[in-house]
Amino acid sequence: MEKGQPLIAVKNLTKTYQMGDMVVHALRETTVEIASGDFVAIMGPSGSGKSTFMNILGCLDYPTSGDYFLDGVDVFKLNKDELAVLRNRKIGFIFQSFNILARTSAIENVELPMLYNSAVSATDSRARALAALTSVGLGERADHMPNQLSGGQQQRVAIARSLVNNPVVIMADEPTGNLDTRSSYEIMEIFQGLNDKGITIVMVTHEPDIAMFATKNILFRDGHIQSCKDVVDRKFAVDELPKLPAQNPDDILT
């Protein structure tokens, strides 16, 4: 797919929840297009519908009504099993709470999506998982358990996991929400690198400075899109990381 063509096309997406007597409108008639190669940051206050929107884009949840085309596929015409295949082959997920399996080594976590992909052989899967881990700078720590890794490293394992099946889009739900600034910027560095290679990234965040690393910002309010604009004065992690105060062990104590 050429860069610039709509990869994600959402029309009149509506999601309502029934909470007792109240009907909660999480999404109201949302329409948006995301082009292949975009790096979109979705912003908005809590309860604005951005996470619901993200879950529907990630094929984890069905909307109440509306249409969704991902890479030319009419997503809501698929059954649960077909959605699982779609998630496996076309989407890479990254979550705020990392969501990597506990007591499972980094490499086994990264192998996980390939275990559900019958096109990948066992030896291939090992090699690809190691390559993905190396690409996020964790090649040395392939056999470490999650509790032996820092938050930033765990999130990088999650990124490696999202990459192994060569997805067309990466969906990141507040990927830096649980991380310090340096780790956050390191994640952004990886994201920008991936984006440069042509991978589309959709990221939910509520940190404005993190949103500045994207190419486009979408602002949600009360279940619909308030604004969608290109980022002016985009930040680049390669430039920003050296500006951070140097990590000095003494600083942590003071």
Add this chain to the structure above:
Amino acid sequence: MRIANLLKIAYRSLAKNKLRVLLTMLGIIIGVASVIAMLAIGEGSKENIQASMAGLGTNSVMIYPGSVNQGGVRMGAGSYSTLTVADVEAIMSKCEFTTDVSPVVSKSSQVIAGNQNWHTMTVGAWGNYFSIRALNIAKGNFFSQTDERTAAKVCVIGQTVSTNLFGENTNPVGMYIRINSIPFRIIGLLEVKGQNTFGQDQDDIIIAPFSTVMKRMLSTLYLNSILASATGPDDMDKAKESITAIMRMQHKLTPVDQDDFTVRSQADIANIFGSISKVLSILLASIAGISLLVGGIGIMNIMLVSVTERTREIGIRMAVGANGTDVLLQFMIESVFISFIGGTIGIVLGIGASEAVALLGGWPVVITIQSIVISFLFSTAIGVFFGWYPAHKAANLNPIDALRYE
């Protein structure tokens, strides 16, 4: 490929919970092991009964005096002496389905040898008694026709009697004992037979010629019983019928009269005990089966806990592309694996326990292939049956709900 991956996934998640898996397995292990051990013990006791029946002479038919009707008053079985030597001779000459027939009289009395004494049963019978009862001689000889004719004061004794009167490892042949103050010369020692099915010591016996016991010890005309051997195991019923007919004629019973004797074959007794041991086997197996069932519920319990505990994990798996079937199969494989491995360990343990019973308890055990196959299939079926519900529950989770689960 996909199944291989699912096996890998199931293996990895089981490997992370070794202790829990082991404890869950324990239910199945104990269940399967007890099914196997119980069936083995049951089967062993059945064969034990059959073997000891064969030792008694499977072809033997016994005739006991029955109850008699004296002026309307019916006496209990064996209450009246109705059997005579004439009956024995009649059976011998007329019945075509018997080979050997011997009268049997017995008297229990105090036996003295030197400064030792012992209370035991003295049986008086013909020489063919030994072959009917399948008794073999260890030392010395059986008594002869001449001994019978002359009412010779000779006897053959069992090992228990010998041990009690003469001590261990003494050859009693040629020694004298006094039964009822009558001196008898020991001419033979019986081979050790051990206990019979009913726990009686078959070696605690003295056998003397029929005429000797009859004339010198009892002075009676009536017999305790008649022992006969049928021509073959298949002729038992014919032999019984024929003997009954002959005996009725011999006792001049009219068709309306009841038998004043009872004919019983060794097979009848064997059948009774066979059915008792069968009931026992079923009882034991059903108790063991219940423990298997409890083990299965244990699996379901753990799998349900595991599904709840791993809801987030299921969500993650679904997010990266697992479908409902994958999750279902993963949990099914886990539970089947637990019961499969548990079953295998149980079989090994069950065989071990059976062998231990055989070795320590001196109880014969017979492990049949059927019991192994049945308990193995049963335990695996339990894994499928009790694993299905939790697995189904996991598979039907909505990915987003599973991911949000705290």
